[in-house]
Amino acid sequence: MDTTAVRQAARPGIRLKRRGWLTPYLFVLPWMIGFVSFTLGPLLFSLVISLYDWPIAGEHTFVGLQNYTRMFTDDPLFWESLGVTLKFAAIFVPLNLSVALLLAVLLNQKVLGSGIFRTIFYLPSVISGVALAMIWAWVYSGEYGILNYFLSLVGITGPDWLREPGWALAAMVGASLWAQGSMMLIFLAGLKNIPGDLYEAASIDGAGVFTRFFRITLPMLSPTLLFNLVTSIIGAFQQLTLALTLTGGGPSNSTYFYAMYVYENAFKYFHMGYAAANAWIMFLIILTLTMLVFRSTGMWVYYEGEVKAKRAGKRLRKAA
Numbered sequence: 001m002d003t004t005a006v007r008q009a010a011r012p013g014i015r016l017k018r019r020g021w022l023t024p025y026l027f028v029l030p031w032m033i034g035f036v037s038f039t040l041g042p043l044l045f046s047l048v049i050s051l052y053d054w055p056i057a058g059e060h061t062f063v064g065l066q067n068y069t070r071m072f073t074d075d076p077l078f079w080e081s082l083g084v085t086l087k088f089a090a091i092f093v094p095l096n097l098s099v100a101l102l103l104a105v106l107l108n109q110k111v112l113g114s115g116i117f118r119t120i121f122y123l124p125s126v127i128s129g130v131a132l133a134m135i136w137a138w139v140y141s142g143e144y145g146i147l148n149y150f151l152s153l154v155g156i157t158g159p160d161w162l163r164e165p166g167w168a169l170a171a172m173v174g175a176s177l178w179a180q181g182s183m184m185l186i187f188l189a190g191l192k193n194i195p196g197d198l199y200e201a202a203s204i205d206g207a208g209v210f211t212r213f214f215r216i217t218l219p220m221l222s223p224t225l226l227f228n229l230v231t232s233i234i235g236a237f238q239q240l241t242l243a244l245t246l247t248g249g250g251p252s253n254s255t256y257f258y259a260m261y262v263y264e265n266a267f268k269y270f271h272m273g274y275a276a277a278n279a280w281i282m283f284l285i286i287l288t289l290t291m292l293v294f295r296s297t298g299m300w301v302y303y304e305g306e307v308k309a310k311r312a313g314k315r316l317r318k319a320a
Contacts, residue, residue: 125181190224
């Protein structure tokens, strides 16, 4: 048989194989275009304009690192908003994780109507932020608020929650804790993946409810807890809608969050370059906190596969 004819007959197959490597990239291409256009592109552009005096109208003047030095040395609102946000995060993050985990544990019980309660607890997560703020404005009202009404039933005179500096931040924490649906479902999914035989073995050994929770549930749920911890930290630093709608940052800047500080510099004072520098500092703070959390995972995050591998390695070393 003529070898030339064989080669010519094989060429279409070779060409198809060569073209085949493009197929997965074609499927990913729409996402890549969207990521570059709407995420990576604006991100890099914000870094560029953070080095400029960039008003909405007028000339753009290159100022180098002046926006950053001004932020740290000449702008007291930067430190004040950062302090409020850190205080809010220190209160909100632990409470957010605790409440979500508690609801997930309760909904994980095999009781009649648990599906209905899951729906009820998830509903606040699908309500828009502005609508949620309107609900909490009614709850926290010092004149006709339902919260103060219930307090009055037990003889307590409630404060004007949103107008007193000592209570406004606590009110923001309470309102933020309301939308627990997504985090609760993530915890619930993690609880469903814990093998039931672990609890059965612990019960046979005489372990109580709290012992099983701290010795089995928390270690097995620690990867899920890590994910929710990181997202909760990010959410705390991005808190804006509730404070902007309920208090506008007041009273006396007690709820003036860092995200509101960035927002006002950009869309109230139209200092786009300065606001971009503010946003990059927020990014670096969140990145630092996230890295610290991940550095600490060796002490409290339990990965079953890694533990099994370590145990197998110890057994091999003992056998040797």
